[in-house]
Amino acid sequence: MAFDIDAYARTAAPVADDDIDYDAFRDQPLDAAVLRCLRYMCDVESHTVCYLRDLLVTPSHTDPTVTAFLTMWAYEEYWHGEALAKVLAAHGIATGADHIRSVRVRLGRRDRIAPIQQALIANLVGVDFVAVHMTWGAINEWSTHAGYARLAERAGHPVLSVLLDRIMRQETRHVAFYASQARDRLAASGRARRLTRFALRRFWAPVGSGVMPQRETRFLLGYLLGGPAGEGIVAELDRKIDHLPGLDGLGLVARAARLHVVG
Numbered sequence: 001m002a003f004d005i006d007a008y009a010r011t012a013a014p015v016a017d018d019d020i021d022y023d024a025f026r027d028q029p030l031d032a033a034v035l036r037c038l039r040y041m042c043d044v045e046s047h048t049v050c051y052l053r054d055l056l057v058t059p060s061h062t063d064p065t066v067t068a069f070l071t072m073w074a075y076e077e078y079w080h081g082e083a084l085a086k087v088l089a090a091h092g093i094a095t096g097a098d099h100i101r102s103v104r105v106r107l108g109r110r111d112r113i114a115p116i117q118q119a120l121i122a123n124l125v126g127v128d129f130v131a132v133h134m135t136w137g138a139i140n141e142w143s144t145h146a147g148y149a150r151l152a153e154r155a156g157h158p159v160l161s162v163l164l165d166r167i168m169r170q171e172t173r174h175v176a177f178y179a180s181q182a183r184d185r186l187a188a189s190g191r192a193r194r195l196t197r198f199a200l201r202r203f204w205a206p207v208g209s210g211v212m213p214q215r216e217t218r219f220l221l222g223y224l225l226g227g228p229a230g231e232g233i234v235a236e237l238d239r240k241i242d243h244l245p246g247l248d249g250l251g252l253v254a255r256a257a258r259l260h261v262v263g
């Protein structure tokens with residue numbers, strides 16, 4: 001079924017948390033490993049507007065359906081960051097504007113030239129860049145959804161589970177948009193398929209790894225993708241990518257797991 005962008009734009013909203021009892025974490029706190037994963041996820045969600053900056057300088061900005069989606073997507077991801085920050089704050093962990101600014105400043109010169117580099121490459125590629133962008137988005141939203149599901153399972157905390165479940169429902173709609181766009185655009189163009197395959201194989205890395213220190217990416221992937229349960233998640237994510245036109249057999253997630261998950 002085609003994605004209904006008008007219905008999505010009308011119903012995009014901050015993740016509902018009025019009834020979430022954040023104080024419950026003071027009596028029943030999360031353990032250090034779960035909090036470390038939440039720190040990572042919160043920082044990456046709060047970075048969404050910066051990803052948007054880098055995407056609006058590409059041919060993606062000429063497609064009004066794509067920009068309508070991106071407007072709502074950035075809005076919802078912003079509120080994911082805010083909700084996760086409340087969980088961290090209930091544990092006395094630093095959040096707020098000063099922290100978010102520090103994540104951005106830490107990236108230094110590389111981050112300042114990123115939109116220039118991206119604009120040059122993407123505009124040379126032309127309209128097929130949008131297929132790369134949509135496919136990348138689908139993979140990252142699939143990964144994010146799987147990551148939240150696994151974190152909720154490992155944490156086993158009733159309040160966190162409710163909050164993550166609500167966030168995951170919104171991630172499911174993000175998946176639906178990106179995946180349907182990716183499918184259509186890849187199916188329509190051999191050049192888009194070749195370019196996307198090349199770009200993913202060469203440059204794809206786990207969500208947030210360009211923003212977070214390598215030791216944090218390693219920790220998160222180890223915690224979420226370690227053990228037999230993790231192997232199942234990796235295989236399932238790669239299967240989803242295999243089903244996109246022209247992208248079978250890439251094994252991107254398995255490669256990332258081999259690189260980052262020790263033992």
Ligand SMILES: [Fe+2]
Binds near residue numbers: 076
């Ligand atoms: Fe999100």
Ligand SMILES: [Fe+2]
Binds near residue numbers: 077171174
């Ligand atoms: Fe998302």
